Amino acid sequence: EAQVTQNPRYLITVTGKKLTVTCSQNMNHEYMSWYRQDPGLGLRQIYYSMNVEVTDKGDVPEGYKVSRKEKRNFPLILESPSPNQTSLYFCASSPIAGSTGELFFGEGSRLTVL
Amino acid sequence: AQSVAQPEDQVNVAEGNPLTVKCTYSVSGNPYLFWYVQYPNRGLQFLLKYITGDNLVKGSYGFEAEFNKSQTSFHLKKPSALVSDSALYFCAVRDTGKGTYKYIFGTGTRLKVLA
Numbered sequence: 189e190a191q192v193t194q195n196p197r198y199l200i201t202v203t204g205k206k207l208t209v210t211c212s213q214n215m216n217h218e219y220m221s222w223y224r225q226d227p228g229l230g231l232r233q234i235y236y237s238m239n240v241e242v243t244d245k246g247d248v249p250e251g252y253k254v255s256r257k258e259k260r261n262f263p264l265i266l267e268s269p270s271p272n273q274t275s276l277y278f279c280a281s282s283p284i285a286g287s288t289g290e291l292f293f294g295e296g297s298r299l300t301v302l
Numbered sequence: 303a304q305s306v307a308q309p310e311d312q313v314n315v316a317e318g319n320p321l322t323v324k325c326t327y328s329v330s331g332n333p334y335l336f337w338y339v340q341y342p343n344r345g346l347q348f349l350l351k352y353i354t355g356d357n358l359v360k361g362s363y364g365f366e367a368e369f370n371k372s373q374t375s376f377h378l379k380k381p382s383a384l385v386s387d388s389a390l391y392f393c394a395v396r397d398t399g400k401g402t403y404k405y406i407f408g409t410g411t412r413l414k415v416l417a
Contacts, residue, residue: 192345223407228311228409229409230308230392230407230408230410231346231392231394231410232407236403238403278345278346288351288353289336289396289403290348291338291348292348293346294345296344
């Protein structure tokens with residue numbers, strides 16, 4: 189089944205404790221991206237990647253890191269989480285070649301930073 | 303600057319009545335426009351898109367959207383609403399003019415269909 193898988197789905201952590209949210213897709217998509225969803229603000233793009241070893245900042249990259257060492261994986265790293273990073277996070281992917289760009293989303297990861 | 307506006311936080315409609323969820327956009331080039339739906343505790347699902355061609359596009363679950371270039375709008379519509387359509391709807395745009403894959407999402411509109 190074609191899917192985007194995020195883990196963990198739910199996480200409660202404390203300020204400053206490094207964490208990684210994993211994202212994996214099995215559709216051989218070149219494009220992957222991370223978003224955070226906050227009430228009243230919609231989805232805001234954190235980082236995106238056009239292919240392996242190619243990443244770029246979105247609108248709200250501060251406090252986050254990403255890497256794209258393999259085509260299927262695009263982990264989101266919070267080196268020192270803070271309470272303002274409490275949010276619902278979504279990973280998405282899309283093919284590039286021959287694509288009109290609709291995104292395939294994971295089920296989301298709800299992060300609480302105390 | 304690129305932007306997407308969904309002016310209504312919530313839309314209420316009676317079951318069986320037509321529904322419209324509004325979206326306007328601002329981009330520098332020709333836009334790719336999308337609608338996504340989010341059900342509780344789920345990720346976003348693609349509903350429909352406008353790339354080029356006919357201004358009225360049809361998508362999943364009986365939804366359609368009308369692209370209006372002069373008004374820079376892309377409103378989502380359905381002729382007869384169902385209670386099961388109740389969800390959070392997002393409009394999104396990808397600006398093809400810059401040759402990047404940056405997507406901008408609206409703030410979302412919660413649709414409530416009342417039985």
